[in-house]
Amino acid sequence: MNQKAPQPGSHVPVLQSLADFHPLSAAETKVVAHLQLGDFDRLGDGLRPEQEDPERTVRADLLRYLILGDGAYRLHEKGLRLSGAWIIGILDLEGCRIPRDIGLKDCHFDASPVLRSAVIDNLFLDGSALPGLQADRLEARGVLSLRGAIVTGEIRLPGARIGGSIEADGVSITSPGDMAFDAEALETRGGILLRGANVRGGINLSAARLGGDVNAVGAQIERPGEVALNADAIVAGGDLALRGATIVGETRLLGARFGGDVNCTSASLSQPDGNALRLNRAIIDGAFFLRQGASVEGALDLTATTIGAIDDDQSSWPKTGDLLLNRCRYGAFIGGPADAASRLDWLSRQTPERWNADFWPQPYEHLSMVLREMGHDEDARTVLIAKERLQRRARRARAKNPILRASLAIVDGVLAVTLRYGRQPLLVLVWLMLFWAIGTGVFAFAYRDGAMKPNNPIVLRSPEWTMCDLPQTEIRYMPSTGQDLAGRAAVGEDQLTCFRNQPEAASYPEFNAPMYSLDVLLPVASIGQREYWRPDSMKPNGTFSLRYFFFQSVIGWALSLLAVAGFSGLVKSH
Numbered sequence: 351m352n353q354k355a356p357q358p359g360s361h362v363p364v365l366q367s368l369a370d371f372h373p374l375s376a377a378e379t380k381v382v383a384h385l386q387l388g389d390f391d392r393l394g395d396g397l398r399p400e401q402e403d404p405e406r407t408v409r410a411d412l413l414r415y416l417i418l419g420d421g422a423y424r425l426h427e428k429g430l431r432l433s434g435a436w437i438i439g440i441l442d443l444e445g446c447r448i449p450r451d452i453g454l455k456d457c458h459f460d461a462s463p464v465l466r467s468a469v470i471d472n473l474f475l476d477g478s479a480l481p482g483l484q485a486d487r488l489e490a491r492g493v494l495s496l497r498g499a500i501v502t503g504e505i506r507l508p509g510a511r512i513g514g515s516i517e518a519d520g521v522s523i524t525s526p527g528d529m530a531f532d533a534e535a536l537e538t539r540g541g542i543l544l545r546g547a548n549v550r551g552g553i554n555l556s557a558a559r560l561g562g563d564v565n566a567v568g569a570q571i572e573r574p575g576e577v578a579l580n581a582d583a584i585v586a587g588g589d590l591a592l593r594g595a596t597i598v599g600e601t602r603l604l605g606a607r608f609g610g611d612v613n614c615t616s617a618s619l620s621q622p623d624g625n626a627l628r629l630n631r632a633i634i635d636g637a638f639f640l641r642q643g644a645s646v647e648g649a650l651d652l653t654a655t656t657i658g659a660i661d662d663d664q665s666s667w668p669k670t671g672d673l674l675l676n677r678c679r680y681g682a683f684i685g686g687p688a689d690a691a692s693r694l695d696w697l698s699r700q701t702p703e704r705w706n707a708d709f710w711p712q713p714y715e716h717l718s719m720v721l722r723e724m725g726h727d728e729d730a731r732t733v734l735i736a737k738e739r740l741q742r743r744a745r746r747a748r749a750k751n752p753i754l755r756a757s758l759a760i761v762d763g764v765l766a767v768t769l770r771y772g773r774q775p776l777l778v779l780v781w782l783m784l785f786w787a788i789g790t791g792v793f794a795f796a797y798r799d800g801a802m803k804p805n806n807p808i809v810l811r812s813p814e815w816t817m818c819d820l821p822q823t824e825i826r827y828m829p830s831t832g833q834d835l836a837g838r839a840a841v842g843e844d845q846l847t848c849f850r851n852q853p854e855a856a857s858y859p860e861f862n863a864p865m866y867s868l869d870v871l872l873p874v875a876s877i878g879q880r881e882y883w884r885p886d887s888m889k890p891n892g893t894f895s896l897r898y899f900f901f902q903s904v905i906g907w908a909l910s911l912l913a914v915a916g917f918s919g920l921v922k923s924h
Contacts, residue, residue, distance in 0.1 A: 399435075447468070448469065460481070465484065529553075534555070556582040556584065594615070608632070609635050627650050634657045644662075648668070653676050657678070688721065709743075738770075800889055801846075803846065817837055820836075859882045871906040885898075
């Protein structure tokens with residue numbers, strides 16, 4: 351006989367033989383009669399009774415006696431199988447070792463079974479109604495099955511060790527406001543099946559070690575304002591399947607590890623003004639699915655999460671202010687948008703200010719890296735440009751001195767339009783070409799209007815130049831020669847045109863507007879045009895041309911320096 355010795359004050363009576371249970375009810379007589387047959391014992395129609403019936407009433411103490419067995423009443427190798435029973439009293443198997451299955455399907459328990467620290471093979475409570483289950487530190491070599499059961503209290507499995515799976519598909523557990531399913535530090539070679547379950551209360555899977563999945567497809571879990579699903583530090587070899595699930599309350603998986611996917615396809619996760627789904631520091635070897643009408647009402651916290659891939663769609667993203675992606679790392683987008691515009695909208699749903707930060711650069715840098723690895727180089731660059739703009743804006747906001755803030759704004763504005771903050775250094779070439787073209791036009795018009803002059807003092811003092819400033823009908827006394835010289839300009843001819851028509855000017859370099867503009871713009875170039883020609887401020891349009899000459903020279907120096915800084919990476923934020 352392998353009966354547990356009762357403790358002082360225990361409710362379990364000291365019974366040595368079946369005779370101590372006499373007289374037996376009709377139901378108990380049937381159970382005893384079929385004890386050794388191995389058939390599935392069925393009381394009445396085998397369905398769960400809705401009220402107490404003498405034809406179905408069985409004492410829990412008798413069941414305990416039969417489960418533990420003695421020499422005269424040894425269980426069949428298949429163990430105890432009973433359905434349709436109304437079980438009165440507490441089925442107390444705490445600390446017992448039971449090398450047989452226990453099958454109490456579609457039964458009604460008026461007290462919570464107690465299996466703390468028990469060692470069993472398989473436990474089947476499918477379809478039964480019970481006010482709870484006390485199974486702390488339970489060891490089951492097979493499965494724990496609660497399919498379709500109705501539980502109006504807490505299921506306790508902290509520290510339990512299950513050789514198979516916990517199968518609770520379709521279970522209904524009601525423990526409003528409290529923990530409904532507590533499996534902290536559970537160890538199982540299989541998984542936890544809660545498909546279609548209806549749970550009013552919390553589920554605690556923290557520090558659990560699972561060989562398979564946590565499958566809650568289509569489940570409904572409600573614990574408003576509290577943690578509805580707590581799986582902190584869980585390690586599961588398979589998936590977290592929440593497809594089509596509805597969870598009211600926080601879903602928390604801090605430091606969790608899943609060898610498969612976290613699938614929230616078509617799920618509804620709701621914790622308004624709080625955290626709807628927290629995966630901080632979690633590691634997901636597979637993919638994170640958030641698509642097909644999935645709804646996240648509350649914060650989606652992926653801080654420091656590592657994900658193999660992301661499959662989402664834009665309609666399932668949380669609203670602005672409810673997304674945290676700082677230090678989140680993922681391998682690729684296997685579904686959903688993979689363009690810069692959409693993903694920047696995704697990142698814009700972060701509001702670091704809500705979490706006492708001014709800006710998080712890492713999400714932008716990581717997004718850019720992923721897009722580049724996927725072959726979207728232009729999109730990757732666009733993301734980095736947006737990152738630079740936002741990061742510099744945050745830096746300006748931190749500046750307390752208004753003068754410093756204005757100076758930073760000017761510098762950032764220049765870097766934005768010329769180099770895209772160093773992310774597109776080739777853009778400076780476009781600006782150089784633009785100013786070269788403008789300069790070409792300005793200097794060409796100046797030359798046409800005679801507003802250019804030789805940039806040579808000897809030429810400027812020569813009669814060929816000075817006398818071209820007078821019409822041929824006028825005479826001017828030249829102190830340098832002590833002679834009166836006649837003007838050389840023909841009717842309607844300006845000084846520059848007259849000079850170019852002089853035989854002595856034939857050897858002077860020709861003016862070339864494109865080359866002149868390029869010579870002025872590039873400070874390191876020496877094309878030779880700037881050495882020979884210069885705008886003449888004494889002529890019409892000459893003042894404007896001279897001022898533009900100086901302006902383009904400064905622009906050339908600035909753009910050249912910016913180009914060097916851009917290509918060397920000096921202006922990028924690191």
